[in-house]
Amino acid sequence: MADQRRADGTLRRAPIAVRIASPEWESAVGPVGTVKKQFTAHVDGAQIGRLLLYRAVDGRFDISGIAVKDEYHGRRVATQLLDFAFVETGADHFMLSTGTTGDGTALVSAYGEGRRAGRRVVERPTRLALALAPVGGEHDVEHDEVEEAGEVNGAPR
Numbered sequence: 548m549a550d551q552r553r554a555d556g557t558l559r560r561a562p563i564a565v566r567i568a569s570p571e572w573e574s575a576v577g578p579v580g581t582v583k584k585q586f587t588a589h590v591d592g593a594q595i596g597r598l599l600l601y602r603a604v605d606g607r608f609d610i611s612g613i614a615v616k617d618e619y620h621g622r623r624v625a626t627q628l629l630d631f632a633f634v635e636t637g638a639d640h641f642m643l644s645t646g647t648t649g650d651g652t653a654l655v656s657a658y659g660e661g662r663r664a665g666r667r668v669v670e671r672p673t674r675l676a677l678a679l680a681p682v683g684g685e686h687d688v689e690h691d692e693v694e695e696a697g698e699v700n701g702a703p704r
Contacts, residue, residue: 558621559621560620560621560622561622562622562623563590563619563622563623563624564627565588565589565590565595565596565624565627566588566589566590567586567587567588567589567627567628567631568586568587568589569584569586569631569635570584570585571584572584572602575601577601577603578603578604579604580603580604581601581602581603581604582601582602583599583600583601583602583611584599584600584602585597585598585599585600586598586600586628586631586632586635588615588624588627588628590619595615595616595619595624596613596614596615596616596619596624596625596628597612597613597614597628598610598612598613598625598628598629598632599611599612599613600632600636600641601644602636607642608636608638608640608641608642609641609642609643609644610641610642610643610644610669611644612644613625613628613629625658626658629641629658629669630672630675633671633672633675634675638671639670639671640663640668640669640670640671641668641669642663642666642667642668643666643667643668643669658672
């Protein structure tokens with residue numbers, strides 16, 4: 548897909564496939580048992596984006612931060628990070644931390660933000676309903692034309 552304009556005139560850029568690193572969960576500030584993980588997106592070995600996710604003892608997930616380098620905005624990097632996190636965690640939604648502001652909030656809103664029990668949430672998209680959780684490590688994630696067909700390509704099984 549070449550760069551095109553959306554109906555509102557803004558530029559729609561061609562998606563780019565990224566490699567996503569997913570380290571182990573580590574201890575985090577908060578109630579005992581709270582853990583965090585920073586998923587990172589890479590192109591040609593360089594980190595271009597990240598998603599910081601917290602998991603509370605009760606199993607709730609909270610997006611604390613998400614960011615993509617300016618030159619990669621609009622290329623589905625944040626979507627790939629969110630999709631990967633949903634597949635890996637098996638969660639049906641993530642709460643959106645009130646500390647997530649600026650570009651992070653815009654990226655999440657573009658993905659699909661809603662409300663649940665009075666809080667801002669990001670719901671697991673229906674296209675990921677049957678995706679299985681990957682087995683840790685680094686993975687290639689590609690969504691280009693396959694996503695439009697309602698499938699997720701490159702999600703390890």
